[in-house]
Amino acid sequence: MDKFLKNPWAVKVVALLFAFLLYFAVHSAQVPTPKKPMDWLFPISTTDEVTLTDIPVKSYYDDENYVVTGVPQSVNVTIKGPTGTVKKVRQVKDFEIYADMQHLKTGRHKVELKARNVTEGVSISINPSVATVTIEEKITKEFPVEVEFYNKNKMKEGFTPEQPIINPRNVSVTGSKTVIDRIENIKAMVNLEGVDQTIEKETKLTVYDGDGNVLPLGVAPSVVKITVPVTSPxxxxxxxxxxxxxxxxxxxxxxxxxxxxxxxxxxxxxxxxxxxxxxxxxxxxxxxxxxxxxxxxxxxxxxxxxxxxxxxxxxxxxxxEEENTIKNVAIKTVGLNDTRTLEFLDPKTGNLDITAKGSAAELAKLQSSDIELYVNVADLNDGVHRVNLEVNGPQNITWSLPKNVKVRISSKTSQKESDTDDQDDTDQDHSDTDSQSS
Missing domain, CATH: 2.170.120.40 (YbbR-like domain)
Structure with missing residues (x-):
């Protein structure tokens, strides 16, 4: 061992090994833990996988002449690749999922959903990856607009809606023939709660099928002007x-x-x-x-x-203007009840001559029966009164007549007492005469 350590090359090799160990000890805190036992000695690039949901699907077809149904609005997309790249794609979502039907004709087809503008180095899988679509010819048809009232029973009392005025009266609907054939009516709804005058409003239109279900179809125009005349009794x-x-x-x-x-x-x-x-x-x-x-x-x-x-x-x-005199027109009495009597003092006859003024044609048509002279004594007490004269007659005639007449009003009870007193005086006179004669 001593001999090994005294060897300069052996010391250099050991020092180099320790340097490698120190480097990887520091670097291991910055990278994912290796999955294999020796990976820390020979590090490799790490990968990641993520699934994105509700990614919209773009449809490409001849939308001027055809209508396509069956393409999903969105799909789930799984992305695989280097961790950093996957993280970036997940954030910006700069790829596109699409269905290409430009080469297809009318009918039922299976269409593969594809991805493009995918960042290099990542792979994408789509779920679902295939859509069953129906391609139909696009048609446009006109329909009349109907107005439906609601809360009619909550209108102000006595008011009634009349026939509504719709502008425009007809609207166009575009879609596949299958869906267009399902249209039962197109309605504008008008609320009548609290209404007591003519309504003018712009109203959105809704398309219904025969079962009353709403059909998601475009209407042109989508809003119409509704005028509802409202009348009272x-x-x-x-x-x-x-x-x-x-x-x-x-x-x-x-x-x-x-x-x-x-x-x-x-x-x-x-x-x-x-x-x-x-x-x-x-x-x-x-x-x-x-x-x-x-x-x-x-x-x-x-x-x-x-x-x-x-x-x-x-x-x-x-x-x-000409004149014509109507003679002996009787004066009528208004407002005299059964318990009183009226006596004319001036004129005593209760009749008057009056002068009618008007055009020759109007005077020629005038009859005495067309004229009504009267006095109103409803508010007068017993006694002598001057009462204003009133005249009713044809509108285009003016009248020349006295302003008032003189009358005496008496109660019938006092009149009877007066008559009795007069009779008693007469009897007494007769008795005195007889006595003198005897």
Whole structure:
């Protein structure tokens, strides 16, 4: 042994062995533990393996003329190779999994899924590696759009949806003939909860088959504009024109024609039931000098929602004003109950001559039965009163008559007592006369 150690070459060999041992002791902390007993003496490159899930599959085919079904949306991919390279591929995923069907025609085919742009030094296996695909001719067909209402029972009370307006009315669907033949309808859904006026909205379309299942098909356009007119209870009523101002001297209205003659009022049923006509549509007589046509606003009655139309046209015809006297028109009494009586004091006859002014045509049609003179005594007590005269007659006639008349109102009870007192006085007079005669 001493001889061996004294040999310079032996010492050098031992020193070299110790140097190797020290180097591998330090280096072993940086590399995976060798799988074989002697690997630490002769290190080799390490490999790794990893499986990536949900890797998308790209399809290549003539998508202008064909539709392909059966290609999986994603697959699992196993990568093998040097640890560092596998780690990089796992992070960037810069490869592509694809199905090439560009050379295939219509029908059913088995297609191998392939990988490309794979980093050198790694291998890739695909699961599943084969797909059974169906290639069909692509067709485009037009379908009408249907509107379906929901929550109709939750509309505001009394309101009803009318026929919807759809723009565009028809849409195009593209797909395989097999799927297109399954289409039953294309619908736009409209929510009516709380609705009390016309709806305008853009709505997405959904394609359904005969069983009510949604078909995943593209629609062009995918959104349509829907207008749903909403109406409430309505009633047609005439318009009563209210005249203000005074016509210029010497002319009279011969006719007033309203177009349309009736308007539609929308509102709650209880309001419509009590409505007989629309009042308050005004025309200014002071601005009428000749035949003319006016546009008049139609007021919305109290409690109603709206009127249609909101304006009406009034055609006014004028003529030279003339006069005609109607004699002995009886004055009627309004508001006198059965317990009272009325006596006319001025005029005592209860009749009046009144002057009607209007066009020759209107006066020619005027009858005494067309005229109603009356006094309203509903709020008057017993006694003598001056009561305003009121007149009802054709609209295009104006009247010249006294402003009021003089009447006496009496209760029937007091009238009977007065008659009794008069009778007693008469009997007493007769008795005195008889006594004197005897």
């Amino acid at each position: 309505s009633k047609k009523v005439p318009i009563k024109l209210e005249r203000k101002g005074k016509l210029p001297s010497g002319i009279s209205i011969s006719s007033l024609d309203t177009s349309p003659g009736e308007v539609t009022v929308y509102g709650p049923k209880n309001v419509l039931d009590s409505l007989e006509f629309i009042d308050g549509a005004k025309i200014d007589l002071s601005k009428i000098k000749d035949n003319t046509e006016l546009e008049v606003d139609v007021p919305v009655p109290k409690g109603a929602h709206k009127v249609s139309p909101e304006k009406v046209k009034v055609k006014v015809k004028v003529d030279k």
